[in-house]
Amino acid sequence: MIRIPNYLNVFRLTYKRTTQTIIFKNQNFTTTTKSNPIQWKLTNSTSPPRYDTGCTFCQPNLPSDKPINFKQPLSKSSVIPDKHILSLTTTPSNDISNFNSKIEEIPGTLAHRIHGLKSEKQIGLKFGITLSSIVLENHQNILEKYGVKESNDQLVFIYPDMKIVKFPTKDIDQFLKKYDLIEDQSKQEVYNPFKTVKDLTIQHKTNPIDDIKIKDSNFKEFPIEKDLIVTCGHAKRDIRCGQLGPLITNEFNKVLKEKNLKDNTYLGQISHIGGHAFAGNVLYYPKETQSTNDFIWYGRVFPQDVQSLVDDTVIDKKIIKNLYRGDLEKIEKLACK
Known part of the structure; x- marks a missing residue:
């Protein structure tokens, strides 16, 4: 049970899908709106793309000593953070x-x-x-x-x-x-x-x-009121991310426009997050995020996966098992509840 101090005046408004708590203190107020937790579902793999945006089937031209690692399972290949701070750098060259x-x-x-x-x-x-x-x-x-x-x-x-x-x-x-x-x-x-x-x-x-x-x-x-999709494009850290990052981001741009989701999504690239060998590395943080269980980290994503990723994960809230870099066993247990 959560105890509210006596000096706060609290008004609780309950709706069908959300609960809103407004707390007044010293004549300042903050409003926190919390939606219902995301009920993640699971799907085994991506579906083939239904159309070609122009570069849906584009592939990176990687050096022979920088291959993508297709052998190691992706589950637990990354330690998903307890908290993620994303800085919009203000350097002269963004x-x-x-x-x-x-x-x-x-x-x-x-x-x-x-x-x-x-x-x-x-x-x-x-x-x-x-x-x-x-x-x-x-x-x-x-x-x-x-x-x-x-x-x-x-x-x-x-x-x-x-x-x-x-x-x-x-x-x-x-x-x-x-x-x-x-x-x-x-x-x-x-x-x-x-x-x-x-x-x-x-x-x-x-x-x-x-x-x-x-x-x-x-x-x-x-408040963060949009979904976030970022792909590692940190070229000077690793060429695999450097080549796949822009290709994947460009494909997301086209697919999100096709789905009329562009205005509801922050789209871009992120600095090194670990696991160059599993490029392309894509992070999806929904606007309904409530805990680290909603941090979706994918690896081995290619442009041809983007249409399915938008349909399955962004729209239908399904985690694609063969791309997921977090603790798959944990997610499977949560999905079964």
Whole structure:
């Protein structure tokens, strides 16, 4: 049972398909609308495409030393994160094919700033949290819609929290603390025989997280109200993703338009997520996402799979078993309930 503090005035409105809770506090209010959980179903494999968009049957031209791994089962080939932070990078070139092999080496990106905090303040991301950069279609228009100005601001999507957050780049430490993303590395001591009792006492009294003061007015939150489909296209990390990413994204673009789903979908490419050998790597996060069970990670996707992926997974909410990179046994148990 969830207990609501007495100082909050709570109005609960129940509808046939949704429950809405509106909480008023200090004359500010937030609204959270939660839909029913997705009832995922399963299907064994993709169906053949029904039409050719022009490049439905296009194939990558990969070097001989970079083949796709068709032998290893995809189930559990990736550790799906507990929380996924997707940063809409504000670098001068929002072209993922030009990204450095490691996104933390790209000045201006959220990954670069957080990497710097590790040495400056001994803080980093908690275990189980993944940070990626994404570049979406109409990317600049999206940044402008939320008032992002060059590198002065950051815009991130947080899953499964289903929040879009805009905040000043200079306040990244506040962002990490506010959304409970910090792993306190100051507590991970390395044995040092030369430290005195006084040194150890000072160390334990000083916690860099305590020094971070959050100013809530620096953060603007918006709900995520569209599906997200991103494909790894990180060419400088691995050529397999670099070649398949654009082909798959282009095919999604055409198929989503055919299905009149384009306006309801964020479509684009994502930085390295692991498993180059299983390219193309596609992530689908529905707008109804409530937990990591709704994080759909697919591997070995080719353009000819996209029509079936849209029909089966996006529309009918069926997980395609032979493409799924998460824990298939877990998903099968949930689907049987």
